[in-house]
Amino acid sequence: MGNGKIIFHIDMNCFYASCELALLPELKNSPVAVAPYASRRKSIILSANYEARKYGVRAAMSVSEAQRICPNIVILESHMELYSEFSQKFFDYFFSITPLVEPASIDEGYLDVTEVCKNINAVDLAKKIQKDLMDLYSLPSSIGIAPNKVLAKIASDMKKPLGISILRKREVPNILWPMQVDTLPGVGKKTLPLLKMLNINTVGDLANYKDFKVLEEVLGPTNSRSLIALAHGEGSNVIDVNRFSENSSISNSQTFDNDEYDISNMKSVLKILSNSVSYRLEKAKNKAYTFTVQIKYSNYHSVSRCRTLNNPINNAKEMYLLLEDIFDDLYDVDSPIRLVGVSASKLITYNDEIYQISIFDNLDENEKKQSINNLLSNLQNTFGKTVIKQGIDEKNSDYFKYDKSYKINNRNG
Numbered sequence: 023m024g025n026g027k028i029i030f031h032i033d034m035n036c037f038y039a040s041c042e043l044a045l046l047p048e049l050k051n052s053p054v055a056v057a058p059y060a061s062r063r064k065s066i067i068l069s070a071n072y073e074a075r076k077y078g079v080r081a082a083m084s085v086s087e088a089q090r091i092c093p094n095i096v097i098l099e100s101h102m103e104l105y106s107e108f109s110q111k112f113f114d115y116f117f118s119i120t121p122l123v124e125p126a127s128i129d130e131g132y133l134d135v136t137e138v139c140k141n142i143n144a145v146d147l148a149k150k151i152q153k154d155l156m157d158l159y160s161l162p163s164s165i166g167i168a169p170n171k172v173l174a175k176i177a178s179d180m181k182k183p184l185g186i187s188i189l190r191k192r193e194v195p196n197i198l199w200p201m202q203v204d205t206l207p208g209v210g211k212k213t214l215p216l217l218k219m220l221n222i223n224t225v226g227d228l229a230n231y232k233d234f235k236v237l238e239e240v241l242g243p244t245n246s247r248s249l250i251a252l253a254h255g256e257g258s259n260v261i262d263v264n265r266f267s268e269n270s271s272i273s274n275s276q277t278f279d280n281d282e283y284d285i286s287n288m289k290s291v292l293k294i295l296s297n298s299v300s301y302r303l304e305k306a307k308n309k310a311y312t313f314t315v316q317i318k319y320s321n322y323h324s325v326s327r328c329r330t331l332n333n334p335i336n337n338a339k340e341m342y343l344l345l346e347d348i349f350d351d352l353y354d355v356d357s358p359i360r361l362v363g364v365s366a367s368k369l370i371t372y373n374d375e376i377y378q379i380s381i382f383d384n385l386d387e388n389e390k391k392q393s394i395n396n397l398l399s400n401l402q403n404t405f406g407k408t409v410i411k412q413g414i415d416e417k418n419s420d421y422f423k424y425d426k427s428y429k430i431n432n433r434n435g
Contacts, residue, residue: 026191027259028144030133031166031174032151034112035183037129038069041108042098044160053077053095057085058290060097066287068100068276068294072183081279082287102298103305105129106274111159119151122261124171127275127361128298130178132171134261148186172257173198176205194255199226206252208245210281210320212358216240229253245321272310274298275363281320283358289346295364296345300338303366309334310366313341315348318361326363327352334370341366 034040038056043049053074059065063086070079070088077092088095109128116123122134135147142150148165155161164185166177176198177189189197198205203225204214220240222228228249231237237246251257274295282288292315303310314328327348335341345364353359 026169027134028136028139029168029171029174029259029261030135030144030148030151031126031168031171031178032116032131032133033164033166033178033182034129034155035162035164036069036071036075037108037161038100038105039071039074039098040069040161041105042101043071044108045104046098047160049096053079053092054098055079055085055088055095056098056100058100058294060085060099063089066290068291082282082284100294102274102294103301106298106302108159108161112155112161115154115158119147122263124261124263126175127277127363132174132261134259145186145188152184152186170255170257170259172207172252173255175207179205189255191255195226195229198253198255199224199229201225203228203253206249208249208252208321210358210360211283212281212320213241213245213249225253241321245323271365271367271369272299272302272306272308273314273363273365275316275361277361278359281358281360285353285355288349288353288359288362291362292345292349292364293342295362296342297338299364299366300336300341303336303369306369307371308369309336309371311368311370312366313344313348314365314367315345315352316361316363316365317349317352317359318363319354320358320360324361325352328367330368334368336366 039054042056043054051073053071053076055067055070055074057065057067063084065085067079067081067083067085067088069081074088074092074095077095079088079092079095085097088097105128113123113125113131116131116133120133120135120138124132126132135144139147144167148167152163152165155163162183164178164182165187166174166180167186167188168174168177169191173189173191173194177187178185180187180189201224203209203217203222205225206228209217217223217228220231220236222231231250234246234250237250240246241249276291276295278291311334312328312330314326316324316326318324329344329348331344335344349362
């Protein structure tokens with residue numbers, strides 16, 4: 023890789039499905055997909071293993087369509103808390119290699135291994151990481167090696183599953199330019215037809231497009247400059263270590279394989295992400311005051327909005343209703359999206375919580391709820407999580423069902 027930076031992009035292959043298969047190895051050769059509500063035909067596929075993909079099953083497809091094109095597919099209920107646990111495990115493993123780790127989402131991250139590779143060849147290190155991830159957690163991964171994050175991300179997509187690919191800056195004309203232009207991040211269903219209208223079909227066509235003013239008129243100045251830079255392999259090689267700070271915030275995001283237009287699919291993913299963040303808050307005995315929704319559109323433009331509460335929360339239902347409200351205010355209904363993310367920040371532990379009571383609140387009722395919650399926590403800590411549970415409204419009883427028996431076992435531990 024020369025004297026420059028060595029950046030790894032590590033992407034877990036069909037992550038949600040792989041997590042389920044790690045606990046159900048008897049299904050590893052069967053077509054398997056994961057959905058929020060496995061029994062509902064209108065539910066959307068979140069992840070499908072490669073056996074299912076052979077039949078054309080893809081993320082964001084309805085369960086009914088997946089069952090139509092692959093009649094023998096096994097649809098499993100999603101367990102976001104399980105995936106969060108797996109994610110925490112493999113990110114902890116990444117930190118054992120280098121402190122320079124940046125999460126890109128729940129199932130992928132960037133590592134700056136420049137210093138590490140002074141003592142080991144980059145490809146040998148990548149092979150070791152792949153093997154460790156399989157041996158420890160039964161998680162297949164693909165690794166891209168490059169001098170910056172953009173090229174590393176593209177490289178990790180070049181060979182799946184279990185691929186290791188190198189993309190050097192000098193190789194961009196020979197390797198990247200012949201690829202279809204929608205290989206570049208930010209070129210989706212909306213942008214692609216506009217580029218094809220200009221006879222831009224490959225990355226090379228874009229990189230060498232002569233009439234920049236025409237491109238600006240079609241895509242806008244910012245998008246045009248950004249895409250041309252990407253086509254030339256330009257990108258940041260700085261790892262944002264501050265993105266991984268459990269003490270300051272807890273976040274999750276979901277990237278769609280294709281531009282997403284369906285608002286119901288977006289809301290389903292938003293609900294799953296909310297449940298995952300809620301679980302992680304509860305597990306850390308935290309509540310949060312501030313909640314943020316991030317949306318990344320198909321043109322790679324990102325927007326976000328946050329809201330701060332008077333009283334902190336960690337309840338999944340309350341959190342979803344809040345995040346949904348933020349999402350509705352933020353989302354441009356005419357624009358397809360590629361990513362939805364949520365985060366909770368301004369965290370506080372249960373013991374540090376200061377409960378701010380409104381003049382309209384019932385003081386006795388708040389004290390009663392707080393006493394019940396404290397008693398419940400003490401009983402669960404003493405006798406286990408399942409010995410006693412707080413009652414809920416029956417009509418909401420299926421809201422985010424979660425099987426507590428799903429736990430990750432370190433196979434070497």
